[in-house]
Structure formats: structure tokens, C-alpha cells
Amino acid sequence: MNLTERDQTYVAQTYKRFPVEIVSGKGSLVYDTEGKEYIDLGTGIAVNAFGVADEVWQEAVIAQISKVQHTCNLFYSEPCANLAEMLCARTGMKKVFFSNSGAEANECAIKVARKYAAEHLGTEYSTIVTLKNSFHGRTLTTLAATGQDAFHKLFQPLTPGFVHITPGDVAELEQVFAEHKVAGILIECIQGEGGVMPLDPAYAKAVEHIAHEHGALLMIDEVQTGNGRTGTLYAYMGYGLNPDVVSTAKGLAGGLPLGATLMNEKTQDVLGYGDHGSTFGGNPVSCAAALSVLGRIDDALLAEVREKSAWLFNALRAIPGITEVSGKGLMIGIHTEKPAGEVIAACRARGVLCLTAKDKVRLLPALNIPMELLEKAVSVLRDVLK
Ligand SMILES: *Cc1c(COP(=O)(O)O)cnc(C)c1O
Numbered sequence: 001m002n003l004t005e006r007d008q009t010y011v012a013q014t015y016k017r018f019p020v021e022i023v024s025g026k027g028s029l030v031y032d033t034e035g036k037e038y039i040d041l042g043t044g045i046a047v048n049a050f051g052v053a054d055e056v057w058q059e060a061v062i063a064q065i066s067k068v069q070h071t072c073n074l075f076y077s078e079p080c081a082n083l084a085e086m087l088c089a090r091t092g093m094k095k096v097f098f099s100n101s102g103a104e105a106n107e108c109a110i111k112v113a114r115k116y117a118a119e120h121l122g123t124e125y126s127t128i129v130t131l132k133n134s135f136h137g138r139t140l141t142t143l144a145a146t147g148q149d150a151f152h153k154l155f156q157p158l159t160p161g162f163v164h165i166t167p168g169d170v171a172e173l174e175q176v177f178a179e180h181k182v183a184g185i186l187i188e189c190i191q192g193e194g195g196v197m198p199l200d201p202a203y204a205k206a207v208e209h210i211a212h213e214h215g216a217l218l219m220i221d222e223v224q225t226g227n228g229r230t231g232t233l234y235a236y237m238g239y240g241l242n243p244d245v246v247s248t249a250k251g252l253a254g255g256l257p258l259g260a261t262l263m264n265e266k267t268q269d270v271l272g273y274g275d276h277g278s279t280f281g282g283n284p285v286s287c288a289a290a291l292s293v294l295g296r297i298d299d300a301l302l303a304e305v306r307e308k309s310a311w312l313f314n315a316l317r318a319i320p321g322i323t324e325v326s327g328k329g330l331m332i333g334i335h336t337e338k339p340a341g342e343v344i345a346a347c348r349a350r351g352v353l354c355l356t357a358k359d360k361v362r363l364l365p366a367l368n369i370p371m372e373l374l375e376k377a378v379s380v381l382r383d384v385l386k
Helices: 003-010 055-067 078-091 102-120 140-145 170-179 201-213 235-239 284-296 299-317 340-349 371-384
Strands: 022-026 029-032 037-040 095-099 127-131 162-165 182-187 217-221 245-248 259-263 322-328 331-336 355-357 360-363
Touching: 037 371, 055 284, 078 095, 078 259, 078 284, 095 102, 102 127, 102 140, 102 182, 102 217, 102 245, 102 259, 127 170, 162 170, 170 201, 182 201, 201 217, 201 235, 299 322, 299 331, 299 371, 331 340, 340 355, 340 360, 340 371
Parallel strands: 127 162, 127 182, 182 217, 217 245
Antiparallel strands: 022 029, 029 037, 095 259, 245 259, 322 331, 331 360, 355 360
């Protein structure tokens, strides 16, 4: 059997894979089995923050993996403590819980909200409010949080206690607090899987204000938008928000699994001994990788992300066949006249890897992608959309 046949025979068929096997790469260039070169504008869904086989990242990973690869959370671990310290110093948050994925980071956020509410408002205050069209993960609880019915259909009953409201509708937001006993509200500043849809900043501020007025927590899902992706370290910073809990994952460790849930002054002591745990969470190799990644996302790099973003938005908006460009930083959604699936297949044939989000073409290039590769990729896109 060839690879495709073996995959289709033995791997649970939950993904509609592209007909490509990436076997190597360097930075924003990746190669398939035939040696064909691609400009990577997807970075494994915003995971490879500095591209493939980045040398600084590799050194950090190799140094840690040659010392000890795992100790479990019953022992102290330098990379884990150092990363938590760095995350707190960079955000002003006070404590971090480490897990392995975005869904887990959100699960932790939800547990924090439920326990905080139980202790401060009463155990009946358990409702978690999220937005329609959101995406928060694939576990049964984060699926319940996800405001898209298509994901829910055959997995009932989901974890109860979730209410989805329409982004931008302040009246509905106020209504939900009148009708439910709310523990917290969880939002993405830019809905990634929902089609790269930025939240209206005034609405985001209203969410913060109304949540806090009712003693509920503001939680921001920065799994996709975080770690420099939108041109600020976390997207909430660009929105001027003051979250009580922040979850992140994807780009955090630059290609290794790591989730983090950040808690502020108010929520830092909610979780106590035995309240939560993860065998792999805060793995020293993942944390060493994340220390290297976060250390490089400094003001200079963020300014570069914003400059490349401005160039990209302008270049894309000038292409006939593109009807709308949305997003922020290097998280970009493109509405095309041709179907997005066709566009990304044609790009792939010409050596450019893009993703889709709903009916849009989605670009999530490496934070350090060279300008000349962006220019090349845009000219391919221009040809494809002719
Ligand atoms: C990808 C994503 C998740 C889920 O992350 P996993 O690591 O796949 O569990 C959650 N929230 C958002 C906003 C995401 O983009």
C-alpha cells in the first residue's frame, strides 16, 4: 500500500487531507516527497511561528531534550517556571497553568470560571457565555463552548451550561445576563475557524464592562490569535482589554504541543491542589521551545509583523477577484470570487500553501517570513485569481 492507502486504511478518517506529504523545510519554504518547493502560508495552522527547522528553535529544543525530556508535574522544572515567569512578565497576568493543546487551555479557563463563580457568586452561577460562529476546541466541553451547530449534531448531550450569543449585539449580551446566572464569557478577538472575523472593538469593550459589572469573568481565547500572530503579543492587547483569564496554544511553542491558561490577580488562586492537572502539561521540551519563541517575539519583531501585514493587506486588496480581506497582523482571511477550495488547490499546484476558514482563503504565514516570499506568493495568488 502507498502512503495514501495506508493512511486511509489505518488512520481514523477525521481529516480531509491535502494530497501532499511535507517531508522537510527551512523557514517558510517546505518540500514534498518529490522535492517540490512550496511557500508555506499556513504554518501548520499558526503553529510553526518561525517556520520549519528554525535553527534557534532547534537549538533550544535539542539542548533541553538532551538533558531530560519529561519529569511530570510532581517535580519542579526550570523551563516550566521560567516560561510561566516570562508569560506573566509580558502580560501582567499572575499565574499560568500548562497543558498540551488549545482545547485543554480552554477547558482550564472554563474550570477557573466555574470555580471562581461558585466561590464568589454561588454555585448556581455556572453559565459560560460564548459567541456564535466561535471555535474553542473538540473536547465535549469545548465543543459545547463552540458556537457552531455543525460541530454539535451527533455528539449530544454536550456539557450543559453554555449559551451562544451574536457577536456585536450588545442588547443580546445584556439579555443573557438577565436570563442566566453567568460565570464567565469566553471570546476570540478574531474568530479564526469562523472565517477570520474580527470582533468590533467597541463590542469587545462592552463584553468586558458588562461581564465585570455582573462579577463574571472575561476570558479570551488566544489559541490562534496569540503569540505575535496579530501584531501584538496577544490580540487582547491590541483591543485594550483586561481579561481575567487568557488561553493560548498553537504558536506558543513554535511546533511542539503546549497549551497555557493565564490567570490575573483576581483568578490566580482559584485553582488549588488537586483542582486540575495534566501528565504532559508543561513538558520541559515544549516549555524550552516556548521560551525561545516568546523571547524572540519582541517589539522589533512585532513591528515587522505589522509592517508585513500592512503591505499584505494593500497588495491583496489590489487583486481583482478578491472581494474582501479581513483579519489583523499575519492572520488574514480573503474572500474570493472563485470558491476558496479551488483557489487554494490552484495555489498548491503552483507552490504556495494556503488554508481555508469557512468560505475564505486563510493565510497564517510565519512571523518571520521574508518579504520576497510574501511578494512571490501574492503574485501566484494574483495569477490564480485571474
Ligand atoms: C485551534 C483552536 C482551538 C483548539 O486548539 P487545539 O490545540 O486543536 O485543541 C481553540 N480555540 C481556537 C480559537 C483555535 O483556533
